[in-house]
Every structure is written in C-alpha cells, then in structure tokens.
Amino acid sequence: MTNFYDINKNEELLKKQLSYAVANSPFYKKRFTDCKIDIEAIQSYEEFRKIPITTKEDLQNYNEEFIAVGKDAIIDYVTTSGTLGNPVSFALNDADLDRLAENERQSFEMVGVKRSSVVQLTTTLDRRFMAGMAYFLGLRKLGAGIVRTGSGLPGLQWESIERFQPDFLVAVPSFLLKMIDFAVQNGIDYKKSSIKAAVCIGEPLRNPDFSLNSLGQKVKDLWDIELFSTYASTEMGTAFTECEFHKGNHSLPDLIFAEVLDENQNPVEPGEIGELVVTPLQTQTMPLVRFATGDMVKFYGQNCDCGRRSFRISTPVGRKKQMIKLKGTTLYPQQIINLLTAFQSLKIFVIEASLNENQTDEILVRIPNDFTETNKLQEHLQAGLKVKVSLEKTSLEKLEKLKFPQESRKPKLFHDFR
The missing domain is CATH 3.30.300.30 (ANL, C-terminal domain)
Structure with missing residues (x-):
C-alpha cells in the first residue's frame, strides 16, 4: 500500500486485521459481502478507502454483531463514556487485555516512565471504565511502581504522595487544580513534592499550535511540573501520547491505523483539521474497521524531533456533531x-x-x-x-x-x- 499514510501502519498487521474481521465479526462479514469488497484485492490506500466508514450509530444499533469471539472467551466488559449518546458496551478477551497492557506500556515509556518510577493513578479502576484498568495493566507490564488512589479525595492524594514518593501522576488537569487548592488551604508545600510530571487525561491540555491552553497554563503557572497530553477512547483501545518534545500526540503504529479525513472523506494534509478515523490493530473481541471517532483533530504528519516517524495529531479541537x-x-x-x-x-x-x-x-x-x-x-x-x-x-x-x-x-x- 504505497501512499502518504503508509508510514502510519504495519501493512501486514492491517491486512491481517481486515481478514480477521471479515472471518469472525458478523457485522463485517455482512458489510463486506453487501459491498462486494475483496480483502485480497486491497493493495493500496486508495483501495482501502473503498471500505465504508463504521459509525458510532452502527456500533450502537448493532452492538452485539461486532463481537467476534465466543461468550466464554470474554473476560472483561466495559462501556464508553457516552459523550455523544448512549454508552456502548465493549468486551475484551485475554488477548485484548494483553494488547491493552502493551498499549499503555509503550505510552508510559514515551513520557519517560521507567521500571524504577512510581506512578500514582488518580483514576477509577471500576465503574466499567477501561482507562483506569489499562493504566494499571500497562504499568504492571512495564514493571513500574503503582499507587492506586482512585479519583477524588485530594487529602488521600497528598498523603499518598508523602508516603510513597511517586514521580508521576495520572490525572485529569482540572483535578490537579483541586489538588493544588487543597494543598494551599492545608499548608502543604506541594512545589517541593516528589512529583516531576503529570500524564493528563480526559481534558485537552494544549492548543493545536502546541502551546498550553488556558487550563494547561493555569496548572503550569501554579505547579511547574512537566505536563504530558494524551488522547484515547474505549473504541480505539489505544492511546495517542505526547513525547518529551510536546509537538503532538504520537500513534502506536503496531496497534492502530489512523486516518484524518475531511468532510468528503479525503485525507487532509499536515496542518489541516479533519475527523479521526481508526482501525485498531491486533484486536480480537470487537474488531473495528475504519471507525469514525467523531473527534476533529489537527494532523501534523509523521516527522518529530524525537526521531519517531509515527502519525501525530492534536487532542480533539471539537466533536464533529458538536x-x-x-x-x-x-x-x-x-x-x-x-x-x-x-x-x-x-x-x-x-x-x-x-x-x-x-x-x-x-x-x-x-x-x-x-x-x-x-x-x-x-x-x-x-x-x-x-x-x-x-x-x-x-x-x-x-x-x-x-x-x-x-x-x-x-x-x-x-x-x-x-
């Protein structure tokens, strides 16, 4: 598949994923048959683009038809956050959980987490929430120390920081402001804590020009730690994460094939904004092919000062439907x-x-x-x-x-x- 988007993927893994979806997913078996799409004939990105987009409505309306394994193989059930409608059910088997751990292992390594690091997770691991579990699995695979404080409770967060001396926090940016406010009110010298960086989730941290947005700048002005932006979703089961140069969120090419498309479903050029469309790779329980996320992102291309040549995007500048x-x-x-x-x-x-x-x-x-x-x-x-x-x-x-x-x-x- 010789094309501008080629560097963004492992071609062999993409073809393998397409074949798996058609053979095992009732939804894609029917769709590919109805659209007369021959997997073996797809030898270029232009041919790949003939595969119809999968929408959130498809996932809501035909949820169980996306399941490509027997029920006895499913280990974990999660739901999406339901930002643009009713939450959608998702299921994972053992291989999917291993893949989720590998995704977060690579993502944490990208922001500088090492085996010797200690990371405090201020996110829930329950309530059918994929992300908190993913962070735990990834850090476990990396071998880093983990402090599972869960969401909220600023007092517990600071007591845990004092007790376990973590280097990193995983937190929603606005919650960092609550932690700072609690520290000020309770005489905690937070600027001298062990925390060196925060992996920020759930809320945008930067503008499309890489500068911190108002929320990110407010955190940075009060607490001079390094802030890393991330972007992920339950459907993707994959994260886009900033490296140390903070010039866009990198894809993980062995785990996802990403496209950024304009309103006519044509690929945008670097510097342009379009809708993120993804084909997660190496998923088994609920494979998705050309899934339209509904998120509008800026596409930066592939080259980065860090040397990685993976696909780089901004965090969402907005939702297509919003x-x-x-x-x-x-x-x-x-x-x-x-x-x-x-x-x-x-x-x-x-x-x-x-x-x-x-x-x-x-x-x-x-x-x-x-x-x-x-x-x-x-x-x-x-x-x-x-x-x-x-x-x-x-x-x-x-x-x-x-x-x-x-x-x-x-x-x-x-x-x-x-």
Whole structure:
C-alpha cells in the first residue's frame, strides 16, 4: 500500500486485521459481502478507502454483531463514556487485555516512565471504565511502581504522595487544580513534592499550535511540573501520547491505523483539521474497521524531533456533531471552554447549545449568581470568539448538578439540546 499514510501502519498487521474481521465479526462479514469488497484485492490506500466508514450509530444499533469471539472467551466488559449518546458496551478477551497492557506500556515509556518510577493513578479502576484498568495493566507490564488512589479525595492524594514518593501522576488537569487548592488551604508545600510530571487525561491540555491552553497554563503557572497530553477512547483501545518534545500526540503504529479525513472523506494534509478515523490493530473481541471517532483533530504528519516517524495529531479541537454555527461563525465547545477557563475569577460554568425559533444555533453560558464581572466576561468572550454569546446567572447548586451529573464519569461542561 504505497501512499502518504503508509508510514502510519504495519501493512501486514492491517491486512491481517481486515481478514480477521471479515472471518469472525458478523457485522463485517455482512458489510463486506453487501459491498462486494475483496480483502485480497486491497493493495493500496486508495483501495482501502473503498471500505465504508463504521459509525458510532452502527456500533450502537448493532452492538452485539461486532463481537467476534465466543461468550466464554470474554473476560472483561466495559462501556464508553457516552459523550455523544448512549454508552456502548465493549468486551475484551485475554488477548485484548494483553494488547491493552502493551498499549499503555509503550505510552508510559514515551513520557519517560521507567521500571524504577512510581506512578500514582488518580483514576477509577471500576465503574466499567477501561482507562483506569489499562493504566494499571500497562504499568504492571512495564514493571513500574503503582499507587492506586482512585479519583477524588485530594487529602488521600497528598498523603499518598508523602508516603510513597511517586514521580508521576495520572490525572485529569482540572483535578490537579483541586489538588493544588487543597494543598494551599492545608499548608502543604506541594512545589517541593516528589512529583516531576503529570500524564493528563480526559481534558485537552494544549492548543493545536502546541502551546498550553488556558487550563494547561493555569496548572503550569501554579505547579511547574512537566505536563504530558494524551488522547484515547474505549473504541480505539489505544492511546495517542505526547513525547518529551510536546509537538503532538504520537500513534502506536503496531496497534492502530489512523486516518484524518475531511468532510468528503479525503485525507487532509499536515496542518489541516479533519475527523479521526481508526482501525485498531491486533484486536480480537470487537474488531473495528475504519471507525469514525467523531473527534476533529489537527494532523501534523509523521516527522518529530524525537526521531519517531509515527502519525501525530492534536487532542480533539471539537466533536464533529458538536460543531456550532453562531451568526455565521463556526465554533466548537472547546474554544468557549478555553476562554472561560482563562477568566481567572470565574470558578464554575456550564455551556448550553439550543435551537431558536428560526432553527439556528444559540449558545448560553451559565455562570454563578454571585459572579460580579459579567460585563468584562462578555467582552472577553466576544474578543476571543468574534461573536456574542448569552450569559445567564444560575444557582451554584444547579451549576454543580449540571457540571457533575450522576451518570457521567467526567465533568460535563457542554450540554447540547439541539
């Protein structure tokens, strides 16, 4: 398969994955037959692109038809976070769990974790959550020390740091701010702790130009540790991770074949933004072929100062389905979130999208009742977005419920009612 995207994959593994999916997955057996696709005839990327895209709706509507092993082979069941709809069930057999461990082993090595390192995991290993388990399996395979504190509980985090002296944290960036706030309030000299770096998950850390976004910069200004960006999803079972040069998130070529496609499903050039489409490699229980993630990312190409020639992308700049057209301006929620996070005196907010009577997009930003700088915030947003959005004061109790819904594993800053 001689093409610009070739360096991004192991061709033999890709062909093997296609053959496995067609032979074992009821969904792909039917799809390839219906579309008259001959695996043996695929000898170029152009021919590979004739395979239809698999959508999230396919995965939701035909969930069990993607299972390619017997039920007695399944060991672990997980669900997606359900960011864009109902959570989807995923299953893993023994080989998939080994692959997941290898993915995280490579990812942790990329950020500098060694066998002699100690890593504190501030993420849950339960609640059908794949990521926390993946981190544990990867660190175990690497041979590093692991401190499993779980999510929340800043007091336990700092007591564990003092007790076990970890070098790395795995954490959501906004939780690092909560840890810093707790340390300040309780007289903990956090700047002299053993922590040298944080592997950041769940929230974007950088802008597409590699600079820290407002959330990342806020953490860095308060705590001068090295911050590594990551991007992953349950469906991919694979992580894209920053190296020490912080110039995009690297793919793991033996575990995933990635494409970044424009609205016509053509590959974008380096520097352009498109939708990430993935074919995870070496998966057995629920193989996916050309799965459209719904995430819009910037494609950087392959060459990096670190010497790796793997596929590099940004963390998502937005979700394809969350694109907002506001008075002729195209926006993604993350742009609004970055601007709101950068406004120092605003401690909590929620963004809502809806349709007005003309069936065009409207944006409402909910802010606390006691917030006193409404006019300044309005000017700040308009300067950054080039368009005016509505602000509405809301009780702190309601804001907390909107931001931390009981059924969600992540803070929910954007609610789409369109």
